[in-house]
Amino acid sequence: MLRTSMVPMLLVCCGLAAQAPATGEVKRLSLRDAIQTSLQYNLQVDIAQQAREVTRAGVTVAEGPFDWNLSATAQAQRLDSAASGAVYTGGPFAQQTYTTYNRTLTSDLTKNFVWGGNLDLNYAPTYSASQRFITNYPNPGINYIATGSPYTGTFTATYTQSLLQGFGTEVTTAPLVIARKNSESADYTFQLAIINLVATTETQYWAVVYAQKNLQNYQIALQLAQKQLNDNNIRLQVGTMAPLDVTAAEAQVAQAEQNIITGQAALDNAKDALIRALYPNAERPAGLEPTDAPTLSHIQTDEASAVKMALDRRVELKAARVTKDINDLQMSVARNKVLPQLNAFVAYNGASDNYNTLSPVNTDLTSANFPGYTVGLKFAVPIQNRAAKGNLSIARANLRSSELNLRDQQLSITLQVRTAVRNIDATEKGVKAAEKTRYLQEKTLEAEQKKFENGMSTNFNVLQDMTNLDAARAAETQAQINYANAVTALEQSVGNLLEARNLVIK
Secondary structure, three states, X not given: OOOOOOOOOEOOOOOOOOOOOEOOOEEEEOHHHXXXXXXXXXXXXXXXXXXXXXXXXXXXXXXXXXXXXXXXXXXXXXXXXXXXXXXXXXXXXXXXXXXXXXXXXXXXXXXXXXXXXXEEEEEEEEEEEEEEEEOOOOOOOOEEEOOOOOEEEEEEEXXXXXXXXXXXXXXXXXXXXXXXXXXXXXHHHXXXXXXXXXXXXXXXXXXXXXXXXXXXXXXXXXXXXXXXHHHHHHHHHHOOOOHHHHHHHHHHHHXXXXXXXXXXXXXXXXXXXXXXXXXXXXXXXXXXXXXXXXXXXXXXXXXXXXXXXXXXXXXXXXXXXXXXXXXXXXXXXXXXXXXXXEEEEEEEEEEOOOEOXXXXXXXXXXXXXXXXXXXXXXXXXXXXXXXXXXXXXXXXXXXXXXXXXXXXXXXXXXXXXXXXXXXXXXXXXHHHHHHHHHHHHHHHHHHHHHHHHOOOOOHHHHHHHHHXXXXXXXXXXXXXXXXXXXXXXXXXXXXXHHHHOOOEOO
C-alpha cells in the first residue's frame, strides 16, 4: 500500500454549483491529491456537513424551554355611561353621566427548571378613576371626581413542583439530552461519509493505476509479438520457416493490438470515472495522470486485536450505541408519562393600598405590607391512560430493536475484520507469487526464444510462452491492486482509515 506522508487536511465543503466544463490541462495526481480533492468538492460530504449543522442547531432549540420568558401587556381604557335617578335617597331627579379611565400594566416572568419545577412572577400595577357629571342638580354642569386614589397593584410569585409525572432531571432534560445525542450521531454520520469517500477514492484511483499498468503490459506484449513477427518474416525470406508460422505470429500481433485498443478504452473510462468523482461541482481537468503505484509492505496483524480495535473505533457502532442510549432515555420518559400528575404549588400574593401616585404602591409591594399565601396540591390522571401505555410499549420495542441492531452490527463488523485480516495475508502472498510467476515466465520465454533461434523449438511454443507471460503480467498487476485495496479495506474495517491517512475532521 502507498505510504506517503499526508499533512493534516481541513475538510472544506463547497456549496452546490453547476458542474464546470473541463479545461485543456492534464493533471498529474498523487493518491494524496486525489483524497484532498474529493474531500474538497464531494457533494455527499457537503450534505452530511449540513445535516450535522442542523442537529447542532437542534441542541440550542432544545435548551429553549429552560430560558427565562418575559411577557408584558399595557393597555388604556375609557368607558362612558349614563343613568337617570335621584342624586341621593329622597333627592330630586337628575340626569347623570359617568366616565371611567383604566390603565393597566401586566408583566409576567416565568422559568422552567430541570428538576421539574416552574416559577411564575407577576407584577400588575393599575390605575382606575371615574368622573360623574350631573346635568340639572343643583347647578348643572358640576363635575364630581368619584375616585380620589386611583393607583394600586399586586405582585404574585408562584412555584409549582411536579411530584410524580414530570419529576426529576432525567425526564425534564430528555429533549435536550436527545438533541445532544442526535448531534453526536450526526458527527459520526459525517465521519462515516468521509471514511467511505476516502475508501471509494482510493479504489477509483487504483482502478486508474491498474488500467494504466495493464495498458503498458499490452504495449510490451505488442513489442514482443512484433519482434517475433519480424524475425519470422526474415526466416521466411531465407526459406527456414513455413508461411503458416508467420501467419501465427501475425495473429499474435493482431491480438496484442486488439488488447491495446481495449486497454486504452478501459483506461479512459477509469480516468473519466475518477474525474467525475473528484470534480462534481468544480472546474475539471481534461485528463488525469496518476503518479503513485501500489507498493508491497508487510502488515503484521493480529485478528483478536483487530476485532477489538474495530469494536472500539468503528463510527457505525458509536452511532448505534447513541441510538440505543436515546431509546433507553425515551423509554424512561414514556414510563414516567404513565404516572399520574401530582403537582405541589406555593404562592405569595402581595397587595397594595390605593394611592395618588405609583411609587407608594411599589413600596407596599416590595415591603410585603399586605401579604397573602396559598399552598396546595393538584392531582390529575386519565382514567385508562391508554395513550401513555401505548407509547411505553412503543418505546420498549424501539429499545429492544436498537439493542438487536447494535449486536447485529457488532457481529457484522467482526466478520468484516476477520475477512480483511485474511485478505491482507492472502493478497500479500498473492503479490509475491504473481511476481515470481511473472519472473519465471520471462525466463521461460527467453529460454524458448534461444531454443527457437537454435532450431530446438517451434514458433508455436514461443507464441504460447508470450501469451503466458502476458497473463502473468496481468495477474501481477491485479495482485498489486488487490493488495492495495485490501489494505484500505483492513484500515476501514478496524476504524483506522482516517488516522492512517493523517486526516483531521473538524
